[in-house]
Amino acid sequence: MGPLDDRLKRREFLARGARWGGGLVLSTAAADLLAACGSTTAAPASDQQLLSGSGPIPLDILKSRVISVDKGVLNATGIPPEWADYQDILDGMQKNFSVTVDYKAQAEFSSAQEIQAIKSTISGNGFVPDIGDVGPALGVTAVQENLVVAYKNANWKDVPDLMKESSGKYCGEYYGVQAFVVNTKVVTNVPADWADLQKPEYRHKIGIDGDPRQATDAQMAVWSAALANGGSVDNIQPGIDFFNHLKSSGNYTPARSDKAHMQTGEVGIGIFWDYLGLGFRDSFAGNPDIKVVIPPSGSLAGYYVAIVSKYAKHPWAARLWNEYIMSDEGQNFYLKGYAHPARYLAMASAGKIPADLAAKLPSSDQYKNVKFVTPDQQTKAKDALAANWTG
Amino acid sequence: MSVATERIAPTVGAGARTVPPAGFRRSRLAFPLLVALVVGTLYFLIPLLATIQSSLDEGRGFTFDAYRNFLRDGDFYRTISTSLFYAFLTVVGSVVLIFPTAYWVNLRMPWFRPVMTLVTFLPFVIPPVILSLALQQAWGGTGPIPIALVGTPLLLAGAYVVLSFPYMYGAIDNGLRAMDIHTLTEAAQSLGANLGTILIRVILPNLWPAVVSGALLSFSIVMGEFVLASLFNYFTFPIYLNYRGQNEPHVAAALTVFSFAITWICLGLIQLLSRRAPGAAPVATR
Amino acid sequence: MPLAWLGVLPFLIFAFVFLGLPTVLVVIGAFTDANAHPTLGNFSILTQHNVLNAYQTSIAISAVSAVGGAVVGFLLAYAALHEASYRWIRPILVTFSGVASNFAGVPLAYAFISTLGFTGTLTLLLNNVFHISLEQMGFSLYTFWGLALIYLYFQIPLMVLLMVPTIQGLRREWREASESLGASTAQFWLHVGLPILTPPVLAASLLLFGNAFGAYATAYALAQGGINLVSILIGYFVAGNISFEPNAADAMASGMIVIMTFCILVFSVLQRRTSRWIK
Secondary structure (H helix, E strand, C coil): CHHHHHHHHHHHHHHHHHHHCCCCHHHHHHHHHHHHHHHCCCCCCCCCHHHHCCCCCCCHHHHHHHHHHCCCEEEECCCCCCCCCCCHHHHHHHHCCCCCEEECCCCCCCHHHHHHHHCCCCCCCCCCCEEEEEEEHHHHHHCCCCEEEEECCCCCHCCHHHEEEECCCEEEEEEEEEEEECCCCCCCCCCCCHHHCCCCCHCCCEEEECCCCCCCCHHHHHHHHHHCCCEEEEHHHHHHHHHHHHHHCEEEECCCHHHHHHCCCCCCEEEEEHHHHHHHHHHHHHCEEEEEEEECCCCEEEEEEEEEEEECCCHHHHHHHHHHHHHHHHHHHHEEEEEECHHHHHHHCCCCCHHHHHHHHHCCCHCCEECCCCCCHHHHHHHHHHHHHHC | CCCCCCCCCCCCCCCCCCCCCCCCCCCCCCCHHHHHHHHHHHHHHHHHHHHHHHEEEEECCCCHHHHHHHCCCCCCCCHHHHHHHHHHHHHHHHHHHHCCCCCHHHHHHHHHHHHHHHHHHHHHCCHCCCHHHHHHHEEEECCCCCCCCCHHHHHHHHHHHHHHHHHHHHHHHHHHCCCCCCHHHHHHHCCCCHHHHHHHHHHHHHHHHHHHHHHHHHHHHHHHHHHHHHHCCCCCCCHHHHHHHHCCHHHHHHHHHHHHHHHHHHHHHHHHHHHHCCCCCCCCCC | CCCHHHHHHHHHHHHHHHHHHHHHHHHHHHHHHCCECCCHHHHHHHCCCHHHHHHHHHHHHHHHHHHHHHHHHHHHHHHHHCCCCCCCCCHHHHHHHHHHCCCCCCHHHHHHHHHHCCCCCHHHHHHHHHCCCCCCCCCCCCCHHHHHHHHHHHHHHHHHHHHHHHHHCCCHHHHHHHHHHHHHHHHHHHHHHHHHHHHHHHHHHHHHHHHHCCHHHHHHHHHCCCCCCCCHHHHHHHHCCCCCCCCHHHHHHHHHHHHHHHHHHHHHHHHHCCCCCCC
């Protein structure tokens, strides 16, 4: 089983995700092609036209406007540097385009708060984020509340249909899957699947990444538990029941599975995104030793989408950011951070993924049973949690 | 967030225990009281010691690394400046608003005092979470007056001034009632002073300990306020503390020690001042 | 005479803008529906499982930390003021109480995690040196009782600050008079001490209750929404994480306001009664 085989399997897995979007892929591609043909008229478009169009804007125009108009600044929220290797992407913006990303490190920037940040600054006061990195349900909210503009980057067609909004109002960037992240210093037997978590030896050990009513990451953990316990992508209740059971048996701890708690062992088994867990593993460098296990009986894939704020103060920088994260370099940075880039399938078949990078992800066997969800299903799950999750 | 220190339980610097008359047998401290003292001391000291220990020891022996870590972080200075900025705005705004008002009420409208008390007590009834909900509905751009203040410095400063009401008014009002402002005012007026001069050059110097008392308390509150800053997305020091705390346990402990030191310094100063303040009489009812 | 109002006008305007108007909007919102028609229907949210549970937990933790804080705080204050204890205890206790009653929120939560978390200093010390495993005894900091323990850290000092002037007002002469009439210690307390002290102690306990009920940051920093409290739920609504109807959120908030108002009102009334005896 060489790396090539692994890549093929992964491709398969991603293809299933793409096919999930249904037959819309072809028709969207055709529509894009037609639109592209239609827009290449002879006269160069004015700045105003470029900004109000749905892109893509040629890179050299973006590069020059970003300095001349936006003064080389981008205001961002919700992109912690240690999340899916945003550090390299932030550095890349600086190095390649001389754009300084003014990143507000309020760690509580759940997707909902990112939307709130855009909303509450409609008057243009305070910190106005130009872009956002949100879960798809919040992406839908942002579209419904008219907070974002359409922008289709140069690599739009490579993104699987289910991960983007058809008119360009949000675009999937990367995704990960729910995994058990285990601190082997405080947990001797690494659990292999959901059923194992009920064992008494894991008393006070199991945690998720915050409150599922608040954070997509935590919501997906509960939902993945649902998959493993008789639930489905349409029914999250068994997951809530599962965690209630863990609470009453004492195995569950409300302590958040953040980096600090994983490191000290305050949380022994954290259930959250695989790319975070793998990132922690590297960062701790053996102190403590972290194992990442993707539970075969239930794991959901969660993707995050990029949005461009309608009220962006730096509209060129916002679009440049969009182009950069969806470019080969940007997508490979996500991969370096252990997240699956949205364009993985297309890039792999075009041979744009370095073999060593591809080898760093866990073997694609583990991703066999991963499921995707639609924004509608996510909204439904969110409501169910709001009504039934009692912390 | 704690409430009601200065206002309801004002300084107890004055007044000592009563001393037993000579010849009266000196009783011993009952056992439960002794236990309370010991347990109390342990309960309060141990978390502090544990935090200090955690900030100095990352598992590799004694080190100041955790402190060096945040002292080198640009965001630390950024958030401290932001918090200091708001603290300054709040203190100045609060004093400018409350001092002349309290003076005026004491001088000319003593019957208005219950209203003042009521208004300044309201922040106790409306804890910061509710205040944030209320402010969002009023000034989030969708209220009856469609101005969006949420996200502006004005809103947070305004909210913080409101939170400081009970303490600032309590301190200043107590101070004013302990001095004879009528005589002072008349005397100054007879010498030809106008209202502004009276306030700033006659009353304020006498009121200084009370004002500083209220100011320090408000300062401490603003430096530690988390709810409003977090819900309205302002990047202040407590937000920074929480953020670091989620990533590095020892830096969090170091920042906690730092935060506690700030509180300690502020309130320690108040205690020192109140001991010397003229007429810091305990007030039992309001 | 009307001109005198100018003096208080800036203050009143400010209070209206940043406190009065917002509060009124919330209260009105609780009693109106989406079309601004008066209704009591919003309060049905209080029966929703999640919300009811939050109220129960909030009330419970406020009660527990208020009682605990009141008892320990009273004992500490009394012990410090007792003639038999050293003179230096009182100023230290009062100073520390002043600081500690304000040391709440995020740093307090982290301090306790450092101490009593599963990998906290004290936990490990007890485990390794004294072979006492808190965890096996069923203790977890991230539970209701853990949070109550943390709340005590600012509740007890608040009680101390409230009680010191009151206990100081308990005149020594009363004790001497009752002793000279032949009463025992128990009789003194039963017939003199407790009747006088009950109102202020009760008042202070109510204040402690309100203090805990409105608290947000400490619980949030400790466990996010892991301990289901009303303040956390409202916070989630403000941040846009939970979608209640705005009017329903107003109803929840009004419920909280009612409880807080009750506490402060009764506190004021009882304090007034106290001042009859204790000047």
